[in-house]
Amino acid sequence: xRTQLRTIKGIIKEQIAGGLYTCQQKLPSxxxxxxxxxxxxxxxxxxxxGLETEGLIYREERRGWFVSPPRLKYNPLSRSHFHxxxxxxxRQASTRVLDIKTExxxxxxxxxxxxxxxxxxxxxxxxxxxxxxxxxFVENCLITTLFPGLLQHxxxxxxTSLYKEHYGYHTVHSHFDxxxxxxxxxxxxxxxxxxxxxxxxxxxxxxxxxxxxMDCEFEYWRPDAVMIRIDSNEH
Amino acid sequence: xRTQLRTIKGIIKEQIAGGLYTCQQKLPSxxxxxxxxxxxxxxxxxxxxGLETEGLIYREERRGWFVSPPRLKYNPLSRSHFHxxxxxxxRQASTRVLDIKTExxxxxxxxxxxxxxxxxxxxxxxxxxxxxxxxxFVENCLITTLFPGLLQHxxxxxxTSLYKEHYGYHTVHSHFDxxxxxxxxxxxxxxxxxxxxxxxxxxxxxxxxxxxxMDCEFEYWRPDAVMIRIDSNEH
DNA sequence: CCTAATTTTTGGACTAGATCAGAAGGCGAC
DNA sequence: GTCGCCTTCTGATCTAGTCCAAAAATTAGG
Numbered sequence: 066x067r068t069q070l071r072t073i074k075g076i077i078k079e080q081i082a083g084g085l086y087t088c089q090q091k092l093p094s095x096x097x098x099x100x101x102x103x104x105x106x107x108x109x110x111x112x113x114x115g116l117e118t119e120g121l122i123y124r125e126e127r128r129g130w131f132v133s134p135p136r137l138k139y140n141p142l143s144r145s146h147f148h149x150x151x152x153x154x155x156r157q158a159s160t161r162v163l164d165i166k167t168e169x170x171x172x173x174x175x176x177x178x179x180x181x182x183x184x185x186x187x188x189x190x191x192x193x194x195x196x197x198x199x200x201x202f203v204e205n206c207l208i209t210t211l212f213p214g215l216l217q218h219x220x221x222x223x224x225t226s227l228y229k230e231h232y233g234y235h236t237v238h239s240h241f242d243x244x245x246x247x248x249x250x251x252x253x254x255x256x257x258x259x260x261x262x263x264x265x266x267x268x269x270x271x272x273x274x275x276x277x278x279m280d281c282e283f284e285y286w287r288p289d290a291v292m293i294r295i296d297s298n299e300h
Numbered sequence: 301x302r303t304q305l306r307t308i309k310g311i312i313k314e315q316i317a318g319g320l321y322t323c324q325q326k327l328p329s330x331x332x333x334x335x336x337x338x339x340x341x342x343x344x345x346x347x348x349x350g351l352e353t354e355g356l357i358y359r360e361e362r363r364g365w366f367v368s369p370p371r372l373k374y375n376p377l378s379r380s381h382f383h384x385x386x387x388x389x390x391r392q393a394s395t396r397v398l399d400i401k402t403e404x405x406x407x408x409x410x411x412x413x414x415x416x417x418x419x420x421x422x423x424x425x426x427x428x429x430x431x432x433x434x435x436x437f438v439e440n441c442l443i444t445t446l447f448p449g450l451l452q453h454x455x456x457x458x459x460t461s462l463y464k465e466h467y468g469y470h471t472v473h474s475h476f477d478x479x480x481x482x483x484x485x486x487x488x489x490x491x492x493x494x495x496x497x498x499x500x501x502x503x504x505x506x507x508x509x510x511x512x513x514m515d516c517e518f519e520y521w522r523p524d525a526v527m528i529r530i531d532s533n534e535h
Numbered sequence: 536c537c538t539a540a541t542t543t544t545t546g547g548a549c550t551a552g553a554t555c556a557g558a559a560g561g562c563g564a565c
Numbered sequence: 566g567t568c569g570c571c572t573t574c575t576g577a578t579c580t581a582g583t584c585c586a587a588a589a590a591t592t593a594g595g
Contacts, residue, residue, distance in 0.1 A: 115496040119482040127557050127576050243528035245480050245500055247354040261350040265480055293478035362546045362587050
């Protein structure tokens with residue numbers, strides 16, 4: 066079927082491929098585009114949503130639509146730090162600590178950390194950007210008893226090196242899940258997404274050299290910003 | 301904000317959690333639901349799309365909306381056959397061969413298979429179901445010269461065992477990418493999706509015991525049907 | 536019973552608007 | 566300069582429908 070929707074998607078796609086818009090550039094507003102294509106905002110928006118699903122464009126809530134840069138290649142099995150990984154791909158990384166607190170584990174977290182009763186955890190929320198675009202919300206939950214005095218350290222750096230230098234812990238084993246789902250409210254807010262938009266959730270659990278479960282990490286990626294690449298030899 | 305959209309999503313979510321609808325059961329039609337919730341079809345559909353994004357429900361094109369069963373846990377690194385993996389999770393698998401042909405590699409495929417000039421490949425398209433629900437479209441592209449007389453074999457079974465028994469090939473090394481993107485037309489049709497709907501694409505490349513690139517595989521999963529689970533020890 | 540034509544149901548595409556809330560920018564008071 | 570207000574711009578939510586195409590159910594004919 067040659068529908069309007071298809072046609073519009075096709076044209077915008079070509080314009081992006083042809084370089085009319087460059088990476089991270091803002092598209093005209095929905096109102097302007099719908100006028101340009103002689104259609105209603107609803108159909109135009111459906112077209113944009115289609116391209117968003119494909120990973121060609123992304124939106125920032127109430128800010129507009131933008132062209133997606135190439136996906137970052139990410140291997141969750143590698144112990145490489147975020148900043149190093151990004152730099153290796155000729156991109157620029159930055160991290161901002163959003164919140165740090167010590168609190169009782171929620172039932173979700175308790176389950177992942179295999180805690181029997183309600184137990185205290187350190188909860189660190191950070192926001193990571195690539196080339197000045199916010200793409201990842203990370204939440205780390207560490208078992209308090211294993212990390213005394215954690216809050217006194219600089220948490221804007223890599224947690225892996227902090228574990229090693231201050232506590233002598235190495236991550237020798239980990240497992241993780243990759244789940245396509247919707248952004249929960251606090252994540253959506255941090256990533257400038259509308260609530261309920263698609264994200265890629267990675268839930269990882271780390272064990273130290275004594276086989277002890279140390280912490281877990283919830284990563285919420287903007288889905289157009291990343292591709293997971295795993296090699297069976299590289300670990 | 302307490303919007304209608306949120307409220308409707310919340311109610312349907314509760315109804316699903318509360319067991320009003322069971323797995324794979326059809327929800328009432330969009331028209332019925334919009335009347336029930338005293339709203340327009342557009343808003344109601346937005347609510348359903350939200351739940352779809354979360355992975356709670358799924359749709360079959362022009363058939364209706366259904367409640368998603370629990371996600372299948374899938375480890376692309378494990379050499380386990382699809383049918384065995386599904387059986388291990390107390391679910392029932394089935395596979396249907398859609399199409400087999402021998403043709404010149406498209407530029408996409410040629411790139412993945414590292415073919416220098418246009419070269420012939422065997423292309424096998426299969427459709428896989430779990431508990432009678434179609435969840436996965438798989439396309440295998442094998443380098444023709446490595447698999448003489450392939451078309452004479454039974455291709456409804458596992459390709460891995462076919463490689464081993466008839467050609468003496470073992471997959472000793474592989475790498476793969478996981479990409480959230482939209483379903484291309486032929487995939488959407490096979491999975492009963494509307495074109496452009498969200499899928500999880502896994503693109504894998506296999507090498508045999510001589511380090512020779514043998515084949516690649518494109519998997520297109522219904523995103524609510526699967527979660528990828530990888531353990532750093534298990535390979 | 537089976538097959539084929541027909542009707543009904545379904546979601547998909549579409550129109551033409553209004554209202555709302557948050558983000559961003561400009562402007563004035565200090 | 567900077568802080569707060571206020572306007573403008575943006576997408577998000579919402580109304581009230583129509584028409585279309587494919588799927589499913591029903592019906593009629595053999």
